[in-house]
Amino acid sequence: MGLGPGRLDCLTGQARQALEEAQAVVGYRTYLELAAPLLEGKQVVASAMTRELDRAGLALDLALEGQKVALVSSGDPGIYAMAAVVFELARSRRLDLRSGGLALEVVPGVPALAAAASLLGAPLSHDFACVSLSDRLTPWELIEKRLSLAAEADFVIALYNPKSKGRAWQLGRACDIIAGQRSPRTPVGVVRKALRQGQSLEITDLAGAPQADIDMQTLLIVGNSQSFTYQGRLVTPRGYIDKYGEK
Amino acid sequence: MGLGPGRLDCLTGQARQALEEAQAVVGYRTYLELAAPLLEGKQVVASAMTRELDRAGLALDLALEGQKVALVSSGDPGIYAMAAVVFELARSRRLDLRSGGLALEVVPGVPALAAAASLLGAPLSHDFACVSLSDRLTPWELIEKRLSLAAEADFVIALYNPKSKGRAWQLGRACDIIAGQRSPRTPVGVVRKALRQGQSLEITDLAGAPQADIDMQTLLIVGNSQSFTYQGRLVTPRGYIDKYGEK
Numbered sequence: 001m002g003l004g005p006g007r008l009d010c011l012t013g014q015a016r017q018a019l020e021e022a023q024a025v026v027g028y029r030t031y032l033e034l035a036a037p038l039l040e041g042k043q044v045v046a047s048a049m050t051r052e053l054d055r056a057g058l059a060l061d062l063a064l065e066g067q068k069v070a071l072v073s074s075g076d077p078g079i080y081a082m083a084a085v086v087f088e089l090a091r092s093r094r095l096d097l098r099s100g101g102l103a104l105e106v107v108p109g110v111p112a113l114a115a116a117a118s119l120l121g122a123p124l125s126h127d128f129a130c131v132s133l134s135d136r137l138t139p140w141e142l143i144e145k146r147l148s149l150a151a152e153a154d155f156v157i158a159l160y161n162p163k164s165k166g167r168a169w170q171l172g173r174a175c176d177i178i179a180g181q182r183s184p185r186t187p188v189g190v191v192r193k194a195l196r197q198g199q200s201l202e203i204t205d206l207a208g209a210p211q212a213d214i215d216m217q218t219l220l221i222v223g224n225s226q227s228f229t230y231q232g233r234l235v236t237p238r239g240y241i242d243k244y245g246e247k
Numbered sequence: 248m249g250l251g252p253g254r255l256d257c258l259t260g261q262a263r264q265a266l267e268e269a270q271a272v273v274g275y276r277t278y279l280e281l282a283a284p285l286l287e288g289k290q291v292v293a294s295a296m297t298r299e300l301d302r303a304g305l306a307l308d309l310a311l312e313g314q315k316v317a318l319v320s321s322g323d324p325g326i327y328a329m330a331a332v333v334f335e336l337a338r339s340r341r342l343d344l345r346s347g348g349l350a351l352e353v354v355p356g357v358p359a360l361a362a363a364a365s366l367l368g369a370p371l372s373h374d375f376a377c378v379s380l381s382d383r384l385t386p387w388e389l390i391e392k393r394l395s396l397a398a399e400a401d402f403v404i405a406l407y408n409p410k411s412k413g414r415a416w417q418l419g420r421a422c423d424i425i426a427g428q429r430s431p432r433t434p435v436g437v438v439r440k441a442l443r444q445g446q447s448l449e450i451t452d453l454a455g456a457p458q459a460d461i462d463m464q465t466l467l468i469v470g471n472s473q474s475f476t477y478q479g480r481l482v483t484p485r486g487y488i489d490k491y492g493e494k
Contacts, residue, residue: 002361009260012251012357053487076357078364080485084372087482097478104480106365108442110259110323110355114249117325118353125331126385127393129376129402137486138373146374146400153396154389155376195355231344233351235334238327239384240300 002076002109006034006196010110018107022070026059031074034196043067056085060095063102076111080132080160113158116191116219119201121233123189123221128156133163133170140170147174151181156227156236159220171220172210178222179206187227189234192218203234249323249356253281253443257357265354269317273306278321281443290314303332307342310349323358327379327407360405363438363466366448368480370436370468375403380410380417387417394421398428403474403483406467418467419457425469426453436468436481437461450481 001018004010019025019038029046032039047055059071073081083106095102117124129150135143150157157178162171179186184207191201192213204212209220227236248265251257266272266285276293279286294302306318320328330353342349364371376397382390397404404425409418426433431454438448439460449459456467474483 004259005355007261009264010355012259013256014254017256052485053491076361076364078361078369078371080372083365083369084482084485085487087369087477087480088484088488091475091477091482092488097480101478106369108252108257108357108361108365110357111361114323114325114355114358117323118330118355122325122330122334122353124325125327127376127378127390129374129397129400131374137490142401143374146402149396149400150376150402153376153393155393155397228338230334230338233334233344235331235338237335238299238331240332241335241339243384244300 001070001072001107002081002111003031003035003072003074004110005112005115005194006074008035008037010115010195012109015107015109018070021068023067024062024069025072026055026062026069027072028055031072034074035072052082052085053089056082056089059086060089060093060102073109074112075115076109077106078108079111079113079130112160112194112219113221115194116189116221119191119194119199120189120203120221121235123223123227123234123236124156124158125236125238126156126224126226127153128158129153130158130160132160133174134161134167135170144173144177147177148180151178154182154224156224157222159222161216162218162220163214164216171214175206175209182206182225186225187223187229187234189221190214190218191221194219203229203232248317248319248354249328250278250282250319250321251357252359252362252441253321255282255284257362257442259356262354262356265317268315270314271309271316272319273302273309273316274319275302278319281321282319299329299332300336303329303336306333307336307340307349320356321359322362323356324353325355326358326360326377359407359441359466360468362441363436363468366438366441366446367436367450367468368482370470370474370481370483371403371405372483372485373403373471373473374400375405376400377405377407379407380421381408381414382417391420391424394424395427398425401429401471403471404469406469408463409465409467410461411463418461422453422456429453429472433472434470434474434476434481437465438468439465441466450476450479
């Protein structure tokens with residue numbers, strides 16, 4: 001299930017109910033802290049960030065013992081998060097997910113990209129691509145290929161996992177690849193901790209983005225060739241004014 | 248502001264509060280009906296689907312008169328929805344959006360793509376692209392180019408606005424383009440009215456997708472080369488099992 005960006009008022013009613021009904025709640029420590037006020041009286045199992053398989057396995061074990069389990073992700077659980085890990089593991093264990101078997105439900109949440117976009121203005125409002133710069137599970141060559149083709153397609157590009165302590169050069173390289181097919185003046189929104197405590201944002205451009213204050217809780221949105229800034233907002237037009245003018 | 252997919256329990260607390268505080272609510276008729284129980288006692292202005300500029304202009308006019316206005320989209324307002332239209336219009340009218348001027352806030356919602364993905368399983372869990380097949384404002388040649396490059400990049404591909412009464416052939420052509428670089432057996436999720444009354448879904452493949460029951464309230468998610476189906480779910484693996492195995 002998805003907690004959304006972090007502020008409790010960004011949770012959906014469906015997600016809140018799933019938490020309320022859960023007997024056990026499993027998740028990465030930082031995300032569980034976001035939901036702390038809703039976890040009283042429950043069995044809570046927190047784990048470190050890189051233990052995705054452990055978390056999914058534990059959640060499945062508890063559920064198979066008969067408990068109602070909520071496995072939490074921040075944002076949406078289906079976007080670079082835990083939902084797929086659970087299904088990968090369920091298939092590997094050949095679990096029965098049909099009626100009568102284990103009841104797995106994915107509860108969506110507001111994804112980080114929608115939260116970041118809402119603070120910037122409307123940068124995602126035309127065709128877009130979403131690319132993670134983490135090469136922990138994906139070969140860097142494939143990430144470069146995707147960036148290059150997404151740039152050629154003039155997609156707005158959301159960059160997840162732009163930088164971490166041990167991974168610093170990838171973002172500069174990504175911006176260079178995109179700038180190979182888009183002006184270095186293309187506006188870029190940099191949003192850290194969108195709709196969660198400590199939120200900050202900046203609008204820069206492709207040339208300036210690698211120097212911005214960026215960590216694993218930051219998401220970048222690179223405009224397409226039509227994106228513009230207006231009074232501190234980053235907007236990708238849908239094209240109504242160009243086509244119809246204002247009456 | 249975004250209503251999310253439609254069911255009222257998919258609304259966030261932030262969106263619910265924005266509706267409660269609004270004196271006037273503006274939106275496309277079908278979306279306003281989704282939120283009807285929350286609109287009592289408010290000035291409600293419903294309009295037809297294709298009147299996006301009218302809706303945005305009216306919302307701005309009411310706000311400039313001093314009213315608190317909620318302009319609603321279903322899903323997330325920043326993804327093929329009204330947020331950009333408002334900013335396009337604000338720029339065209341040279342409105343002051345800085346402090347002391349008009350206070351514009353975008354309230355995110357669970358996007359249709361996250362709602363659809365949650366029902367299918369976890370199809371969006373790796374890099375993905377989002378493409379609208381509507382050529383009302385975008386030249387069809389550009390849409391084809393984006394589809395072709397997205398397919399070459401092995402993105403999971405979410406297709407918005409796949410078909411309407413007057414626009415039937417585009418989806419078949421889109422599937423052909425993707426199948427040029429991906430097996431015709433690639434799984435495709437077809438979700439109609441995700442998390443709203445009348446919901447239905449089907450998992451087919453690229454060859455079968457054009458024959459599915461599809462309209463403007465349908466979203467398609469085309470898997471990448473790694474996507475699989477398991478017990479009625481469509482999943483794009485993140486790769487944990489392949490890399491680490493199960494302990």
